[in-house]
Amino acid sequence: MKKILIATEKPFARAAIEGIAHVINSSGYEMKLLEKYKDPRELRDAAADADAMIIRSDLVTKEVIDAADKLKIVVRAGAGFDNVDLTAASEKGIVVMNTPGQNANAVAELAVGMMIYVARNFFNGTPGTELQGKRLGLHACGNVGRHIGRIAVGFGMEVYGFDPFIKRSDLDIEKIKCVDSIEELYSICQYVTLNIPANKDTLKSINYRLLEKMPQDATLVNTARKEIIDENDLLRIFGDRPDFKYIADIAPDCSGEIAENFPGRYFFTPKKMGAQTAEANINAGIAAARQIVDFFEKDVRTFQVNV
Numbered sequence: 001m002k003k004i005l006i007a008t009e010k011p012f013a014r015a016a017i018e019g020i021a022h023v024i025n026s027s028g029y030e031m032k033l034l035e036k037y038k039d040p041r042e043l044r045d046a047a048a049d050a051d052a053m054i055i056r057s058d059l060v061t062k063e064v065i066d067a068a069d070k071l072k073i074v075v076r077a078g079a080g081f082d083n084v085d086l087t088a089a090s091e092k093g094i095v096v097m098n099t100p101g102q103n104a105n106a107v108a109e110l111a112v113g114m115m116i117y118v119a120r121n122f123f124n125g126t127p128g129t130e131l132q133g134k135r136l137g138l139h140a141c142g143n144v145g146r147h148i149g150r151i152a153v154g155f156g157m158e159v160y161g162f163d164p165f166i167k168r169s170d171l172d173i174e175k176i177k178c179v180d181s182i183e184e185l186y187s188i189c190q191y192v193t194l195n196i197p198a199n200k201d202t203l204k205s206i207n208y209r210l211l212e213k214m215p216q217d218a219t220l221v222n223t224a225r226k227e228i229i230d231e232n233d234l235l236r237i238f239g240d241r242p243d244f245k246y247i248a249d250i251a252p253d254c255s256g257e258i259a260e261n262f263p264g265r266y267f268f269t270p271k272k273m274g275a276q277t278a279e280a281n282i283n284a285g286i287a288a289a290r291q292i293v294d295f296f297e298k299d300v301r302t303f304q305v306n307v
């Protein structure tokens, strides 16, 4: 009987586990659960006899992959797969997939929620500002970007987007106005949300050159990855522009310095929580389980991210 390991340091909601268990058990497989583990060795040990794994932001390193002799497939229940060593997986013929879009609405709702929080002065009772009528720039218009756009249009924001991989006509339908360059996006938008993956092309790509272009009372919203920010440049813009605010789903490495020097101009979630809703967990977890079953039963490889 094939063993499917659900390895989540940050556990899924119970309802998601029940749904995943149903898909796995009704397909004749066995589910094994590893949650809230503290030491990466626990993941390595649990992977040793797994045929498949479902993970979230858990680090699937070469050590984990080397220890997993039976492993055929890893599905990241979520969008970003920067936590998986794709080279090591490919070398062992292990298929890696993600579940794009399944948790995107949850991330988008958090982004907009944090924008309201900052616009209303962190709910401290003083007069804030409204989102209506303000310009929002979507730095990439994939699943998360488009959900943010949809919600922001509902708030009466003017929504702009830059995404060289998406057709203009598709964004027109969603009332997202395309700009011609990333520089233009930053130049015209008071709010910018980062919806790009972390990879070798995007690491530290959000830099001073872009941030200095933002209009007065700029707010940068990061629900993507901290690694895409050039943190030296972030500190520099904080220092140069007293009107600049940064809100992020998970603190940057320089959060201590920001807290000390720029109070009242930042907000960081204590733990990455964009996808932490029951709905997102159910959608992504069950999709991952189904993808594993379809892979074993029918060799379906949709959403494979390695070659």
Ligand code: 3PG
Binding pocket: 010, 056, 057, 058, 077, 078, 079, 080, 081, 103, 224, 272, 273, 274, 275, 276
């Ligand atoms: C993703 O890449 O899907 C999100 O960052 C969610 O990550 P999480 O599953 O660790 O919450």
